[in-house]
Amino acid sequence: MKTVIHQASDRGFANHGWLQANHSFSFAQFYDPNKMQFGALRVLNDDVIAPSMGFSTHPHDNMEIITIPLKGTLKHKDSMGNAWQTIEAGEVQVMSAGTGLLHSEMNAKTDEYLSLFQIWVIPNKQNVAPRYDQRFFNAEDRQGRLQTLVTSIDSEEDGLKIHQDAKLSRIDLKANQSFKYHLKSDNHGTYVMVMSGGVTIDDNVLQTRDAIGVTETDNFEIKTNTNTQLLFIEVPM
Structure with missing residues (x-):
């Protein structure tokens, strides 16, 4: 068995004011050649988002994106016709970007911070039709x-x-x-x-x-x- 250890304190960190982000793998301004990915796992971000703030409309393609709210409420809209759907802690959201889409992810609460994991997995098929789903897990x-x-x-x-x-x-x-x-x-x-x-x-x-x-x-x-x-x-x- 082979193992690699990633201590919490060694993660990349970015303070954007409205966003406190911890990066397990190289992302945005954080670059570590030893932390580019783990197999098909490309991104694991541990984010805290201020009330009413979030990621405005932006594009993705050919990536499987999984969001796990840990505390608070996320809201989502995209170019596939989904308009401000809420995702509560306990739910999981998946999105296949495929040939390309636009989406926004915001903190739905005006008085509560949102904590979540955002995970990107490299797909095994390119240019698939974009799709979206979410589900509650007890x-x-x-x-x-x-x-x-x-x-x-x-x-x-x-x-x-x-x-x-x-x-x-x-x-x-x-x-x-x-x-x-x-x-x-x-x-x-x-x-x-x-x-x-x-x-x-x-x-x-x-x-x-x-x-x-x-x-x-x-x-x-x-x-x-x-x-x-x-x-x-x-x-x-």
Whole structure:
């Protein structure tokens, strides 16, 4: 098994006033040649957005974009005809940019900060028809067991769909629990973000917002040191 550790304190950081952004991988003004991507995972941004602020209309193409609101309410509109739809914490949003689209993402609240993860996955098909979807995921369904959020559009497994042989999932574990994660194939790697809490993976102790990339294995074991929330992003390498 091969691992790469990304400490929370080593992430890129940008203070735009209205936006406080932490970058796990090279993005915008943050550049680290050792943090360009993890397989097909290109971006993992941990953003806090001020009330009524956000990303005004801008273009994307040929990227699978996944947004996970953690606290607060996001609102979205795009050139596909979706007009200011709200996405609450507990929901997940996916967007296949494909041949190209325009979209806006804003904090829907006037008196509350919005916290979210934005994830970009490089697609396995170019110039597909743009598409959008969102879904609510019950927190009770990830207590002690894996909850699938996003899978390949070709997969029969339940979850939101993207154009890549990838899988995003979450689990909430109590202190002093063990959990074994099984990868889809030897050609995949899994990027594990500690959303909160603390775990030990392959003798590496990780705390809130630390991450580890795991490759060259078909499974690995996680041992929790405290109550913990984990996000798994499994992608082709």
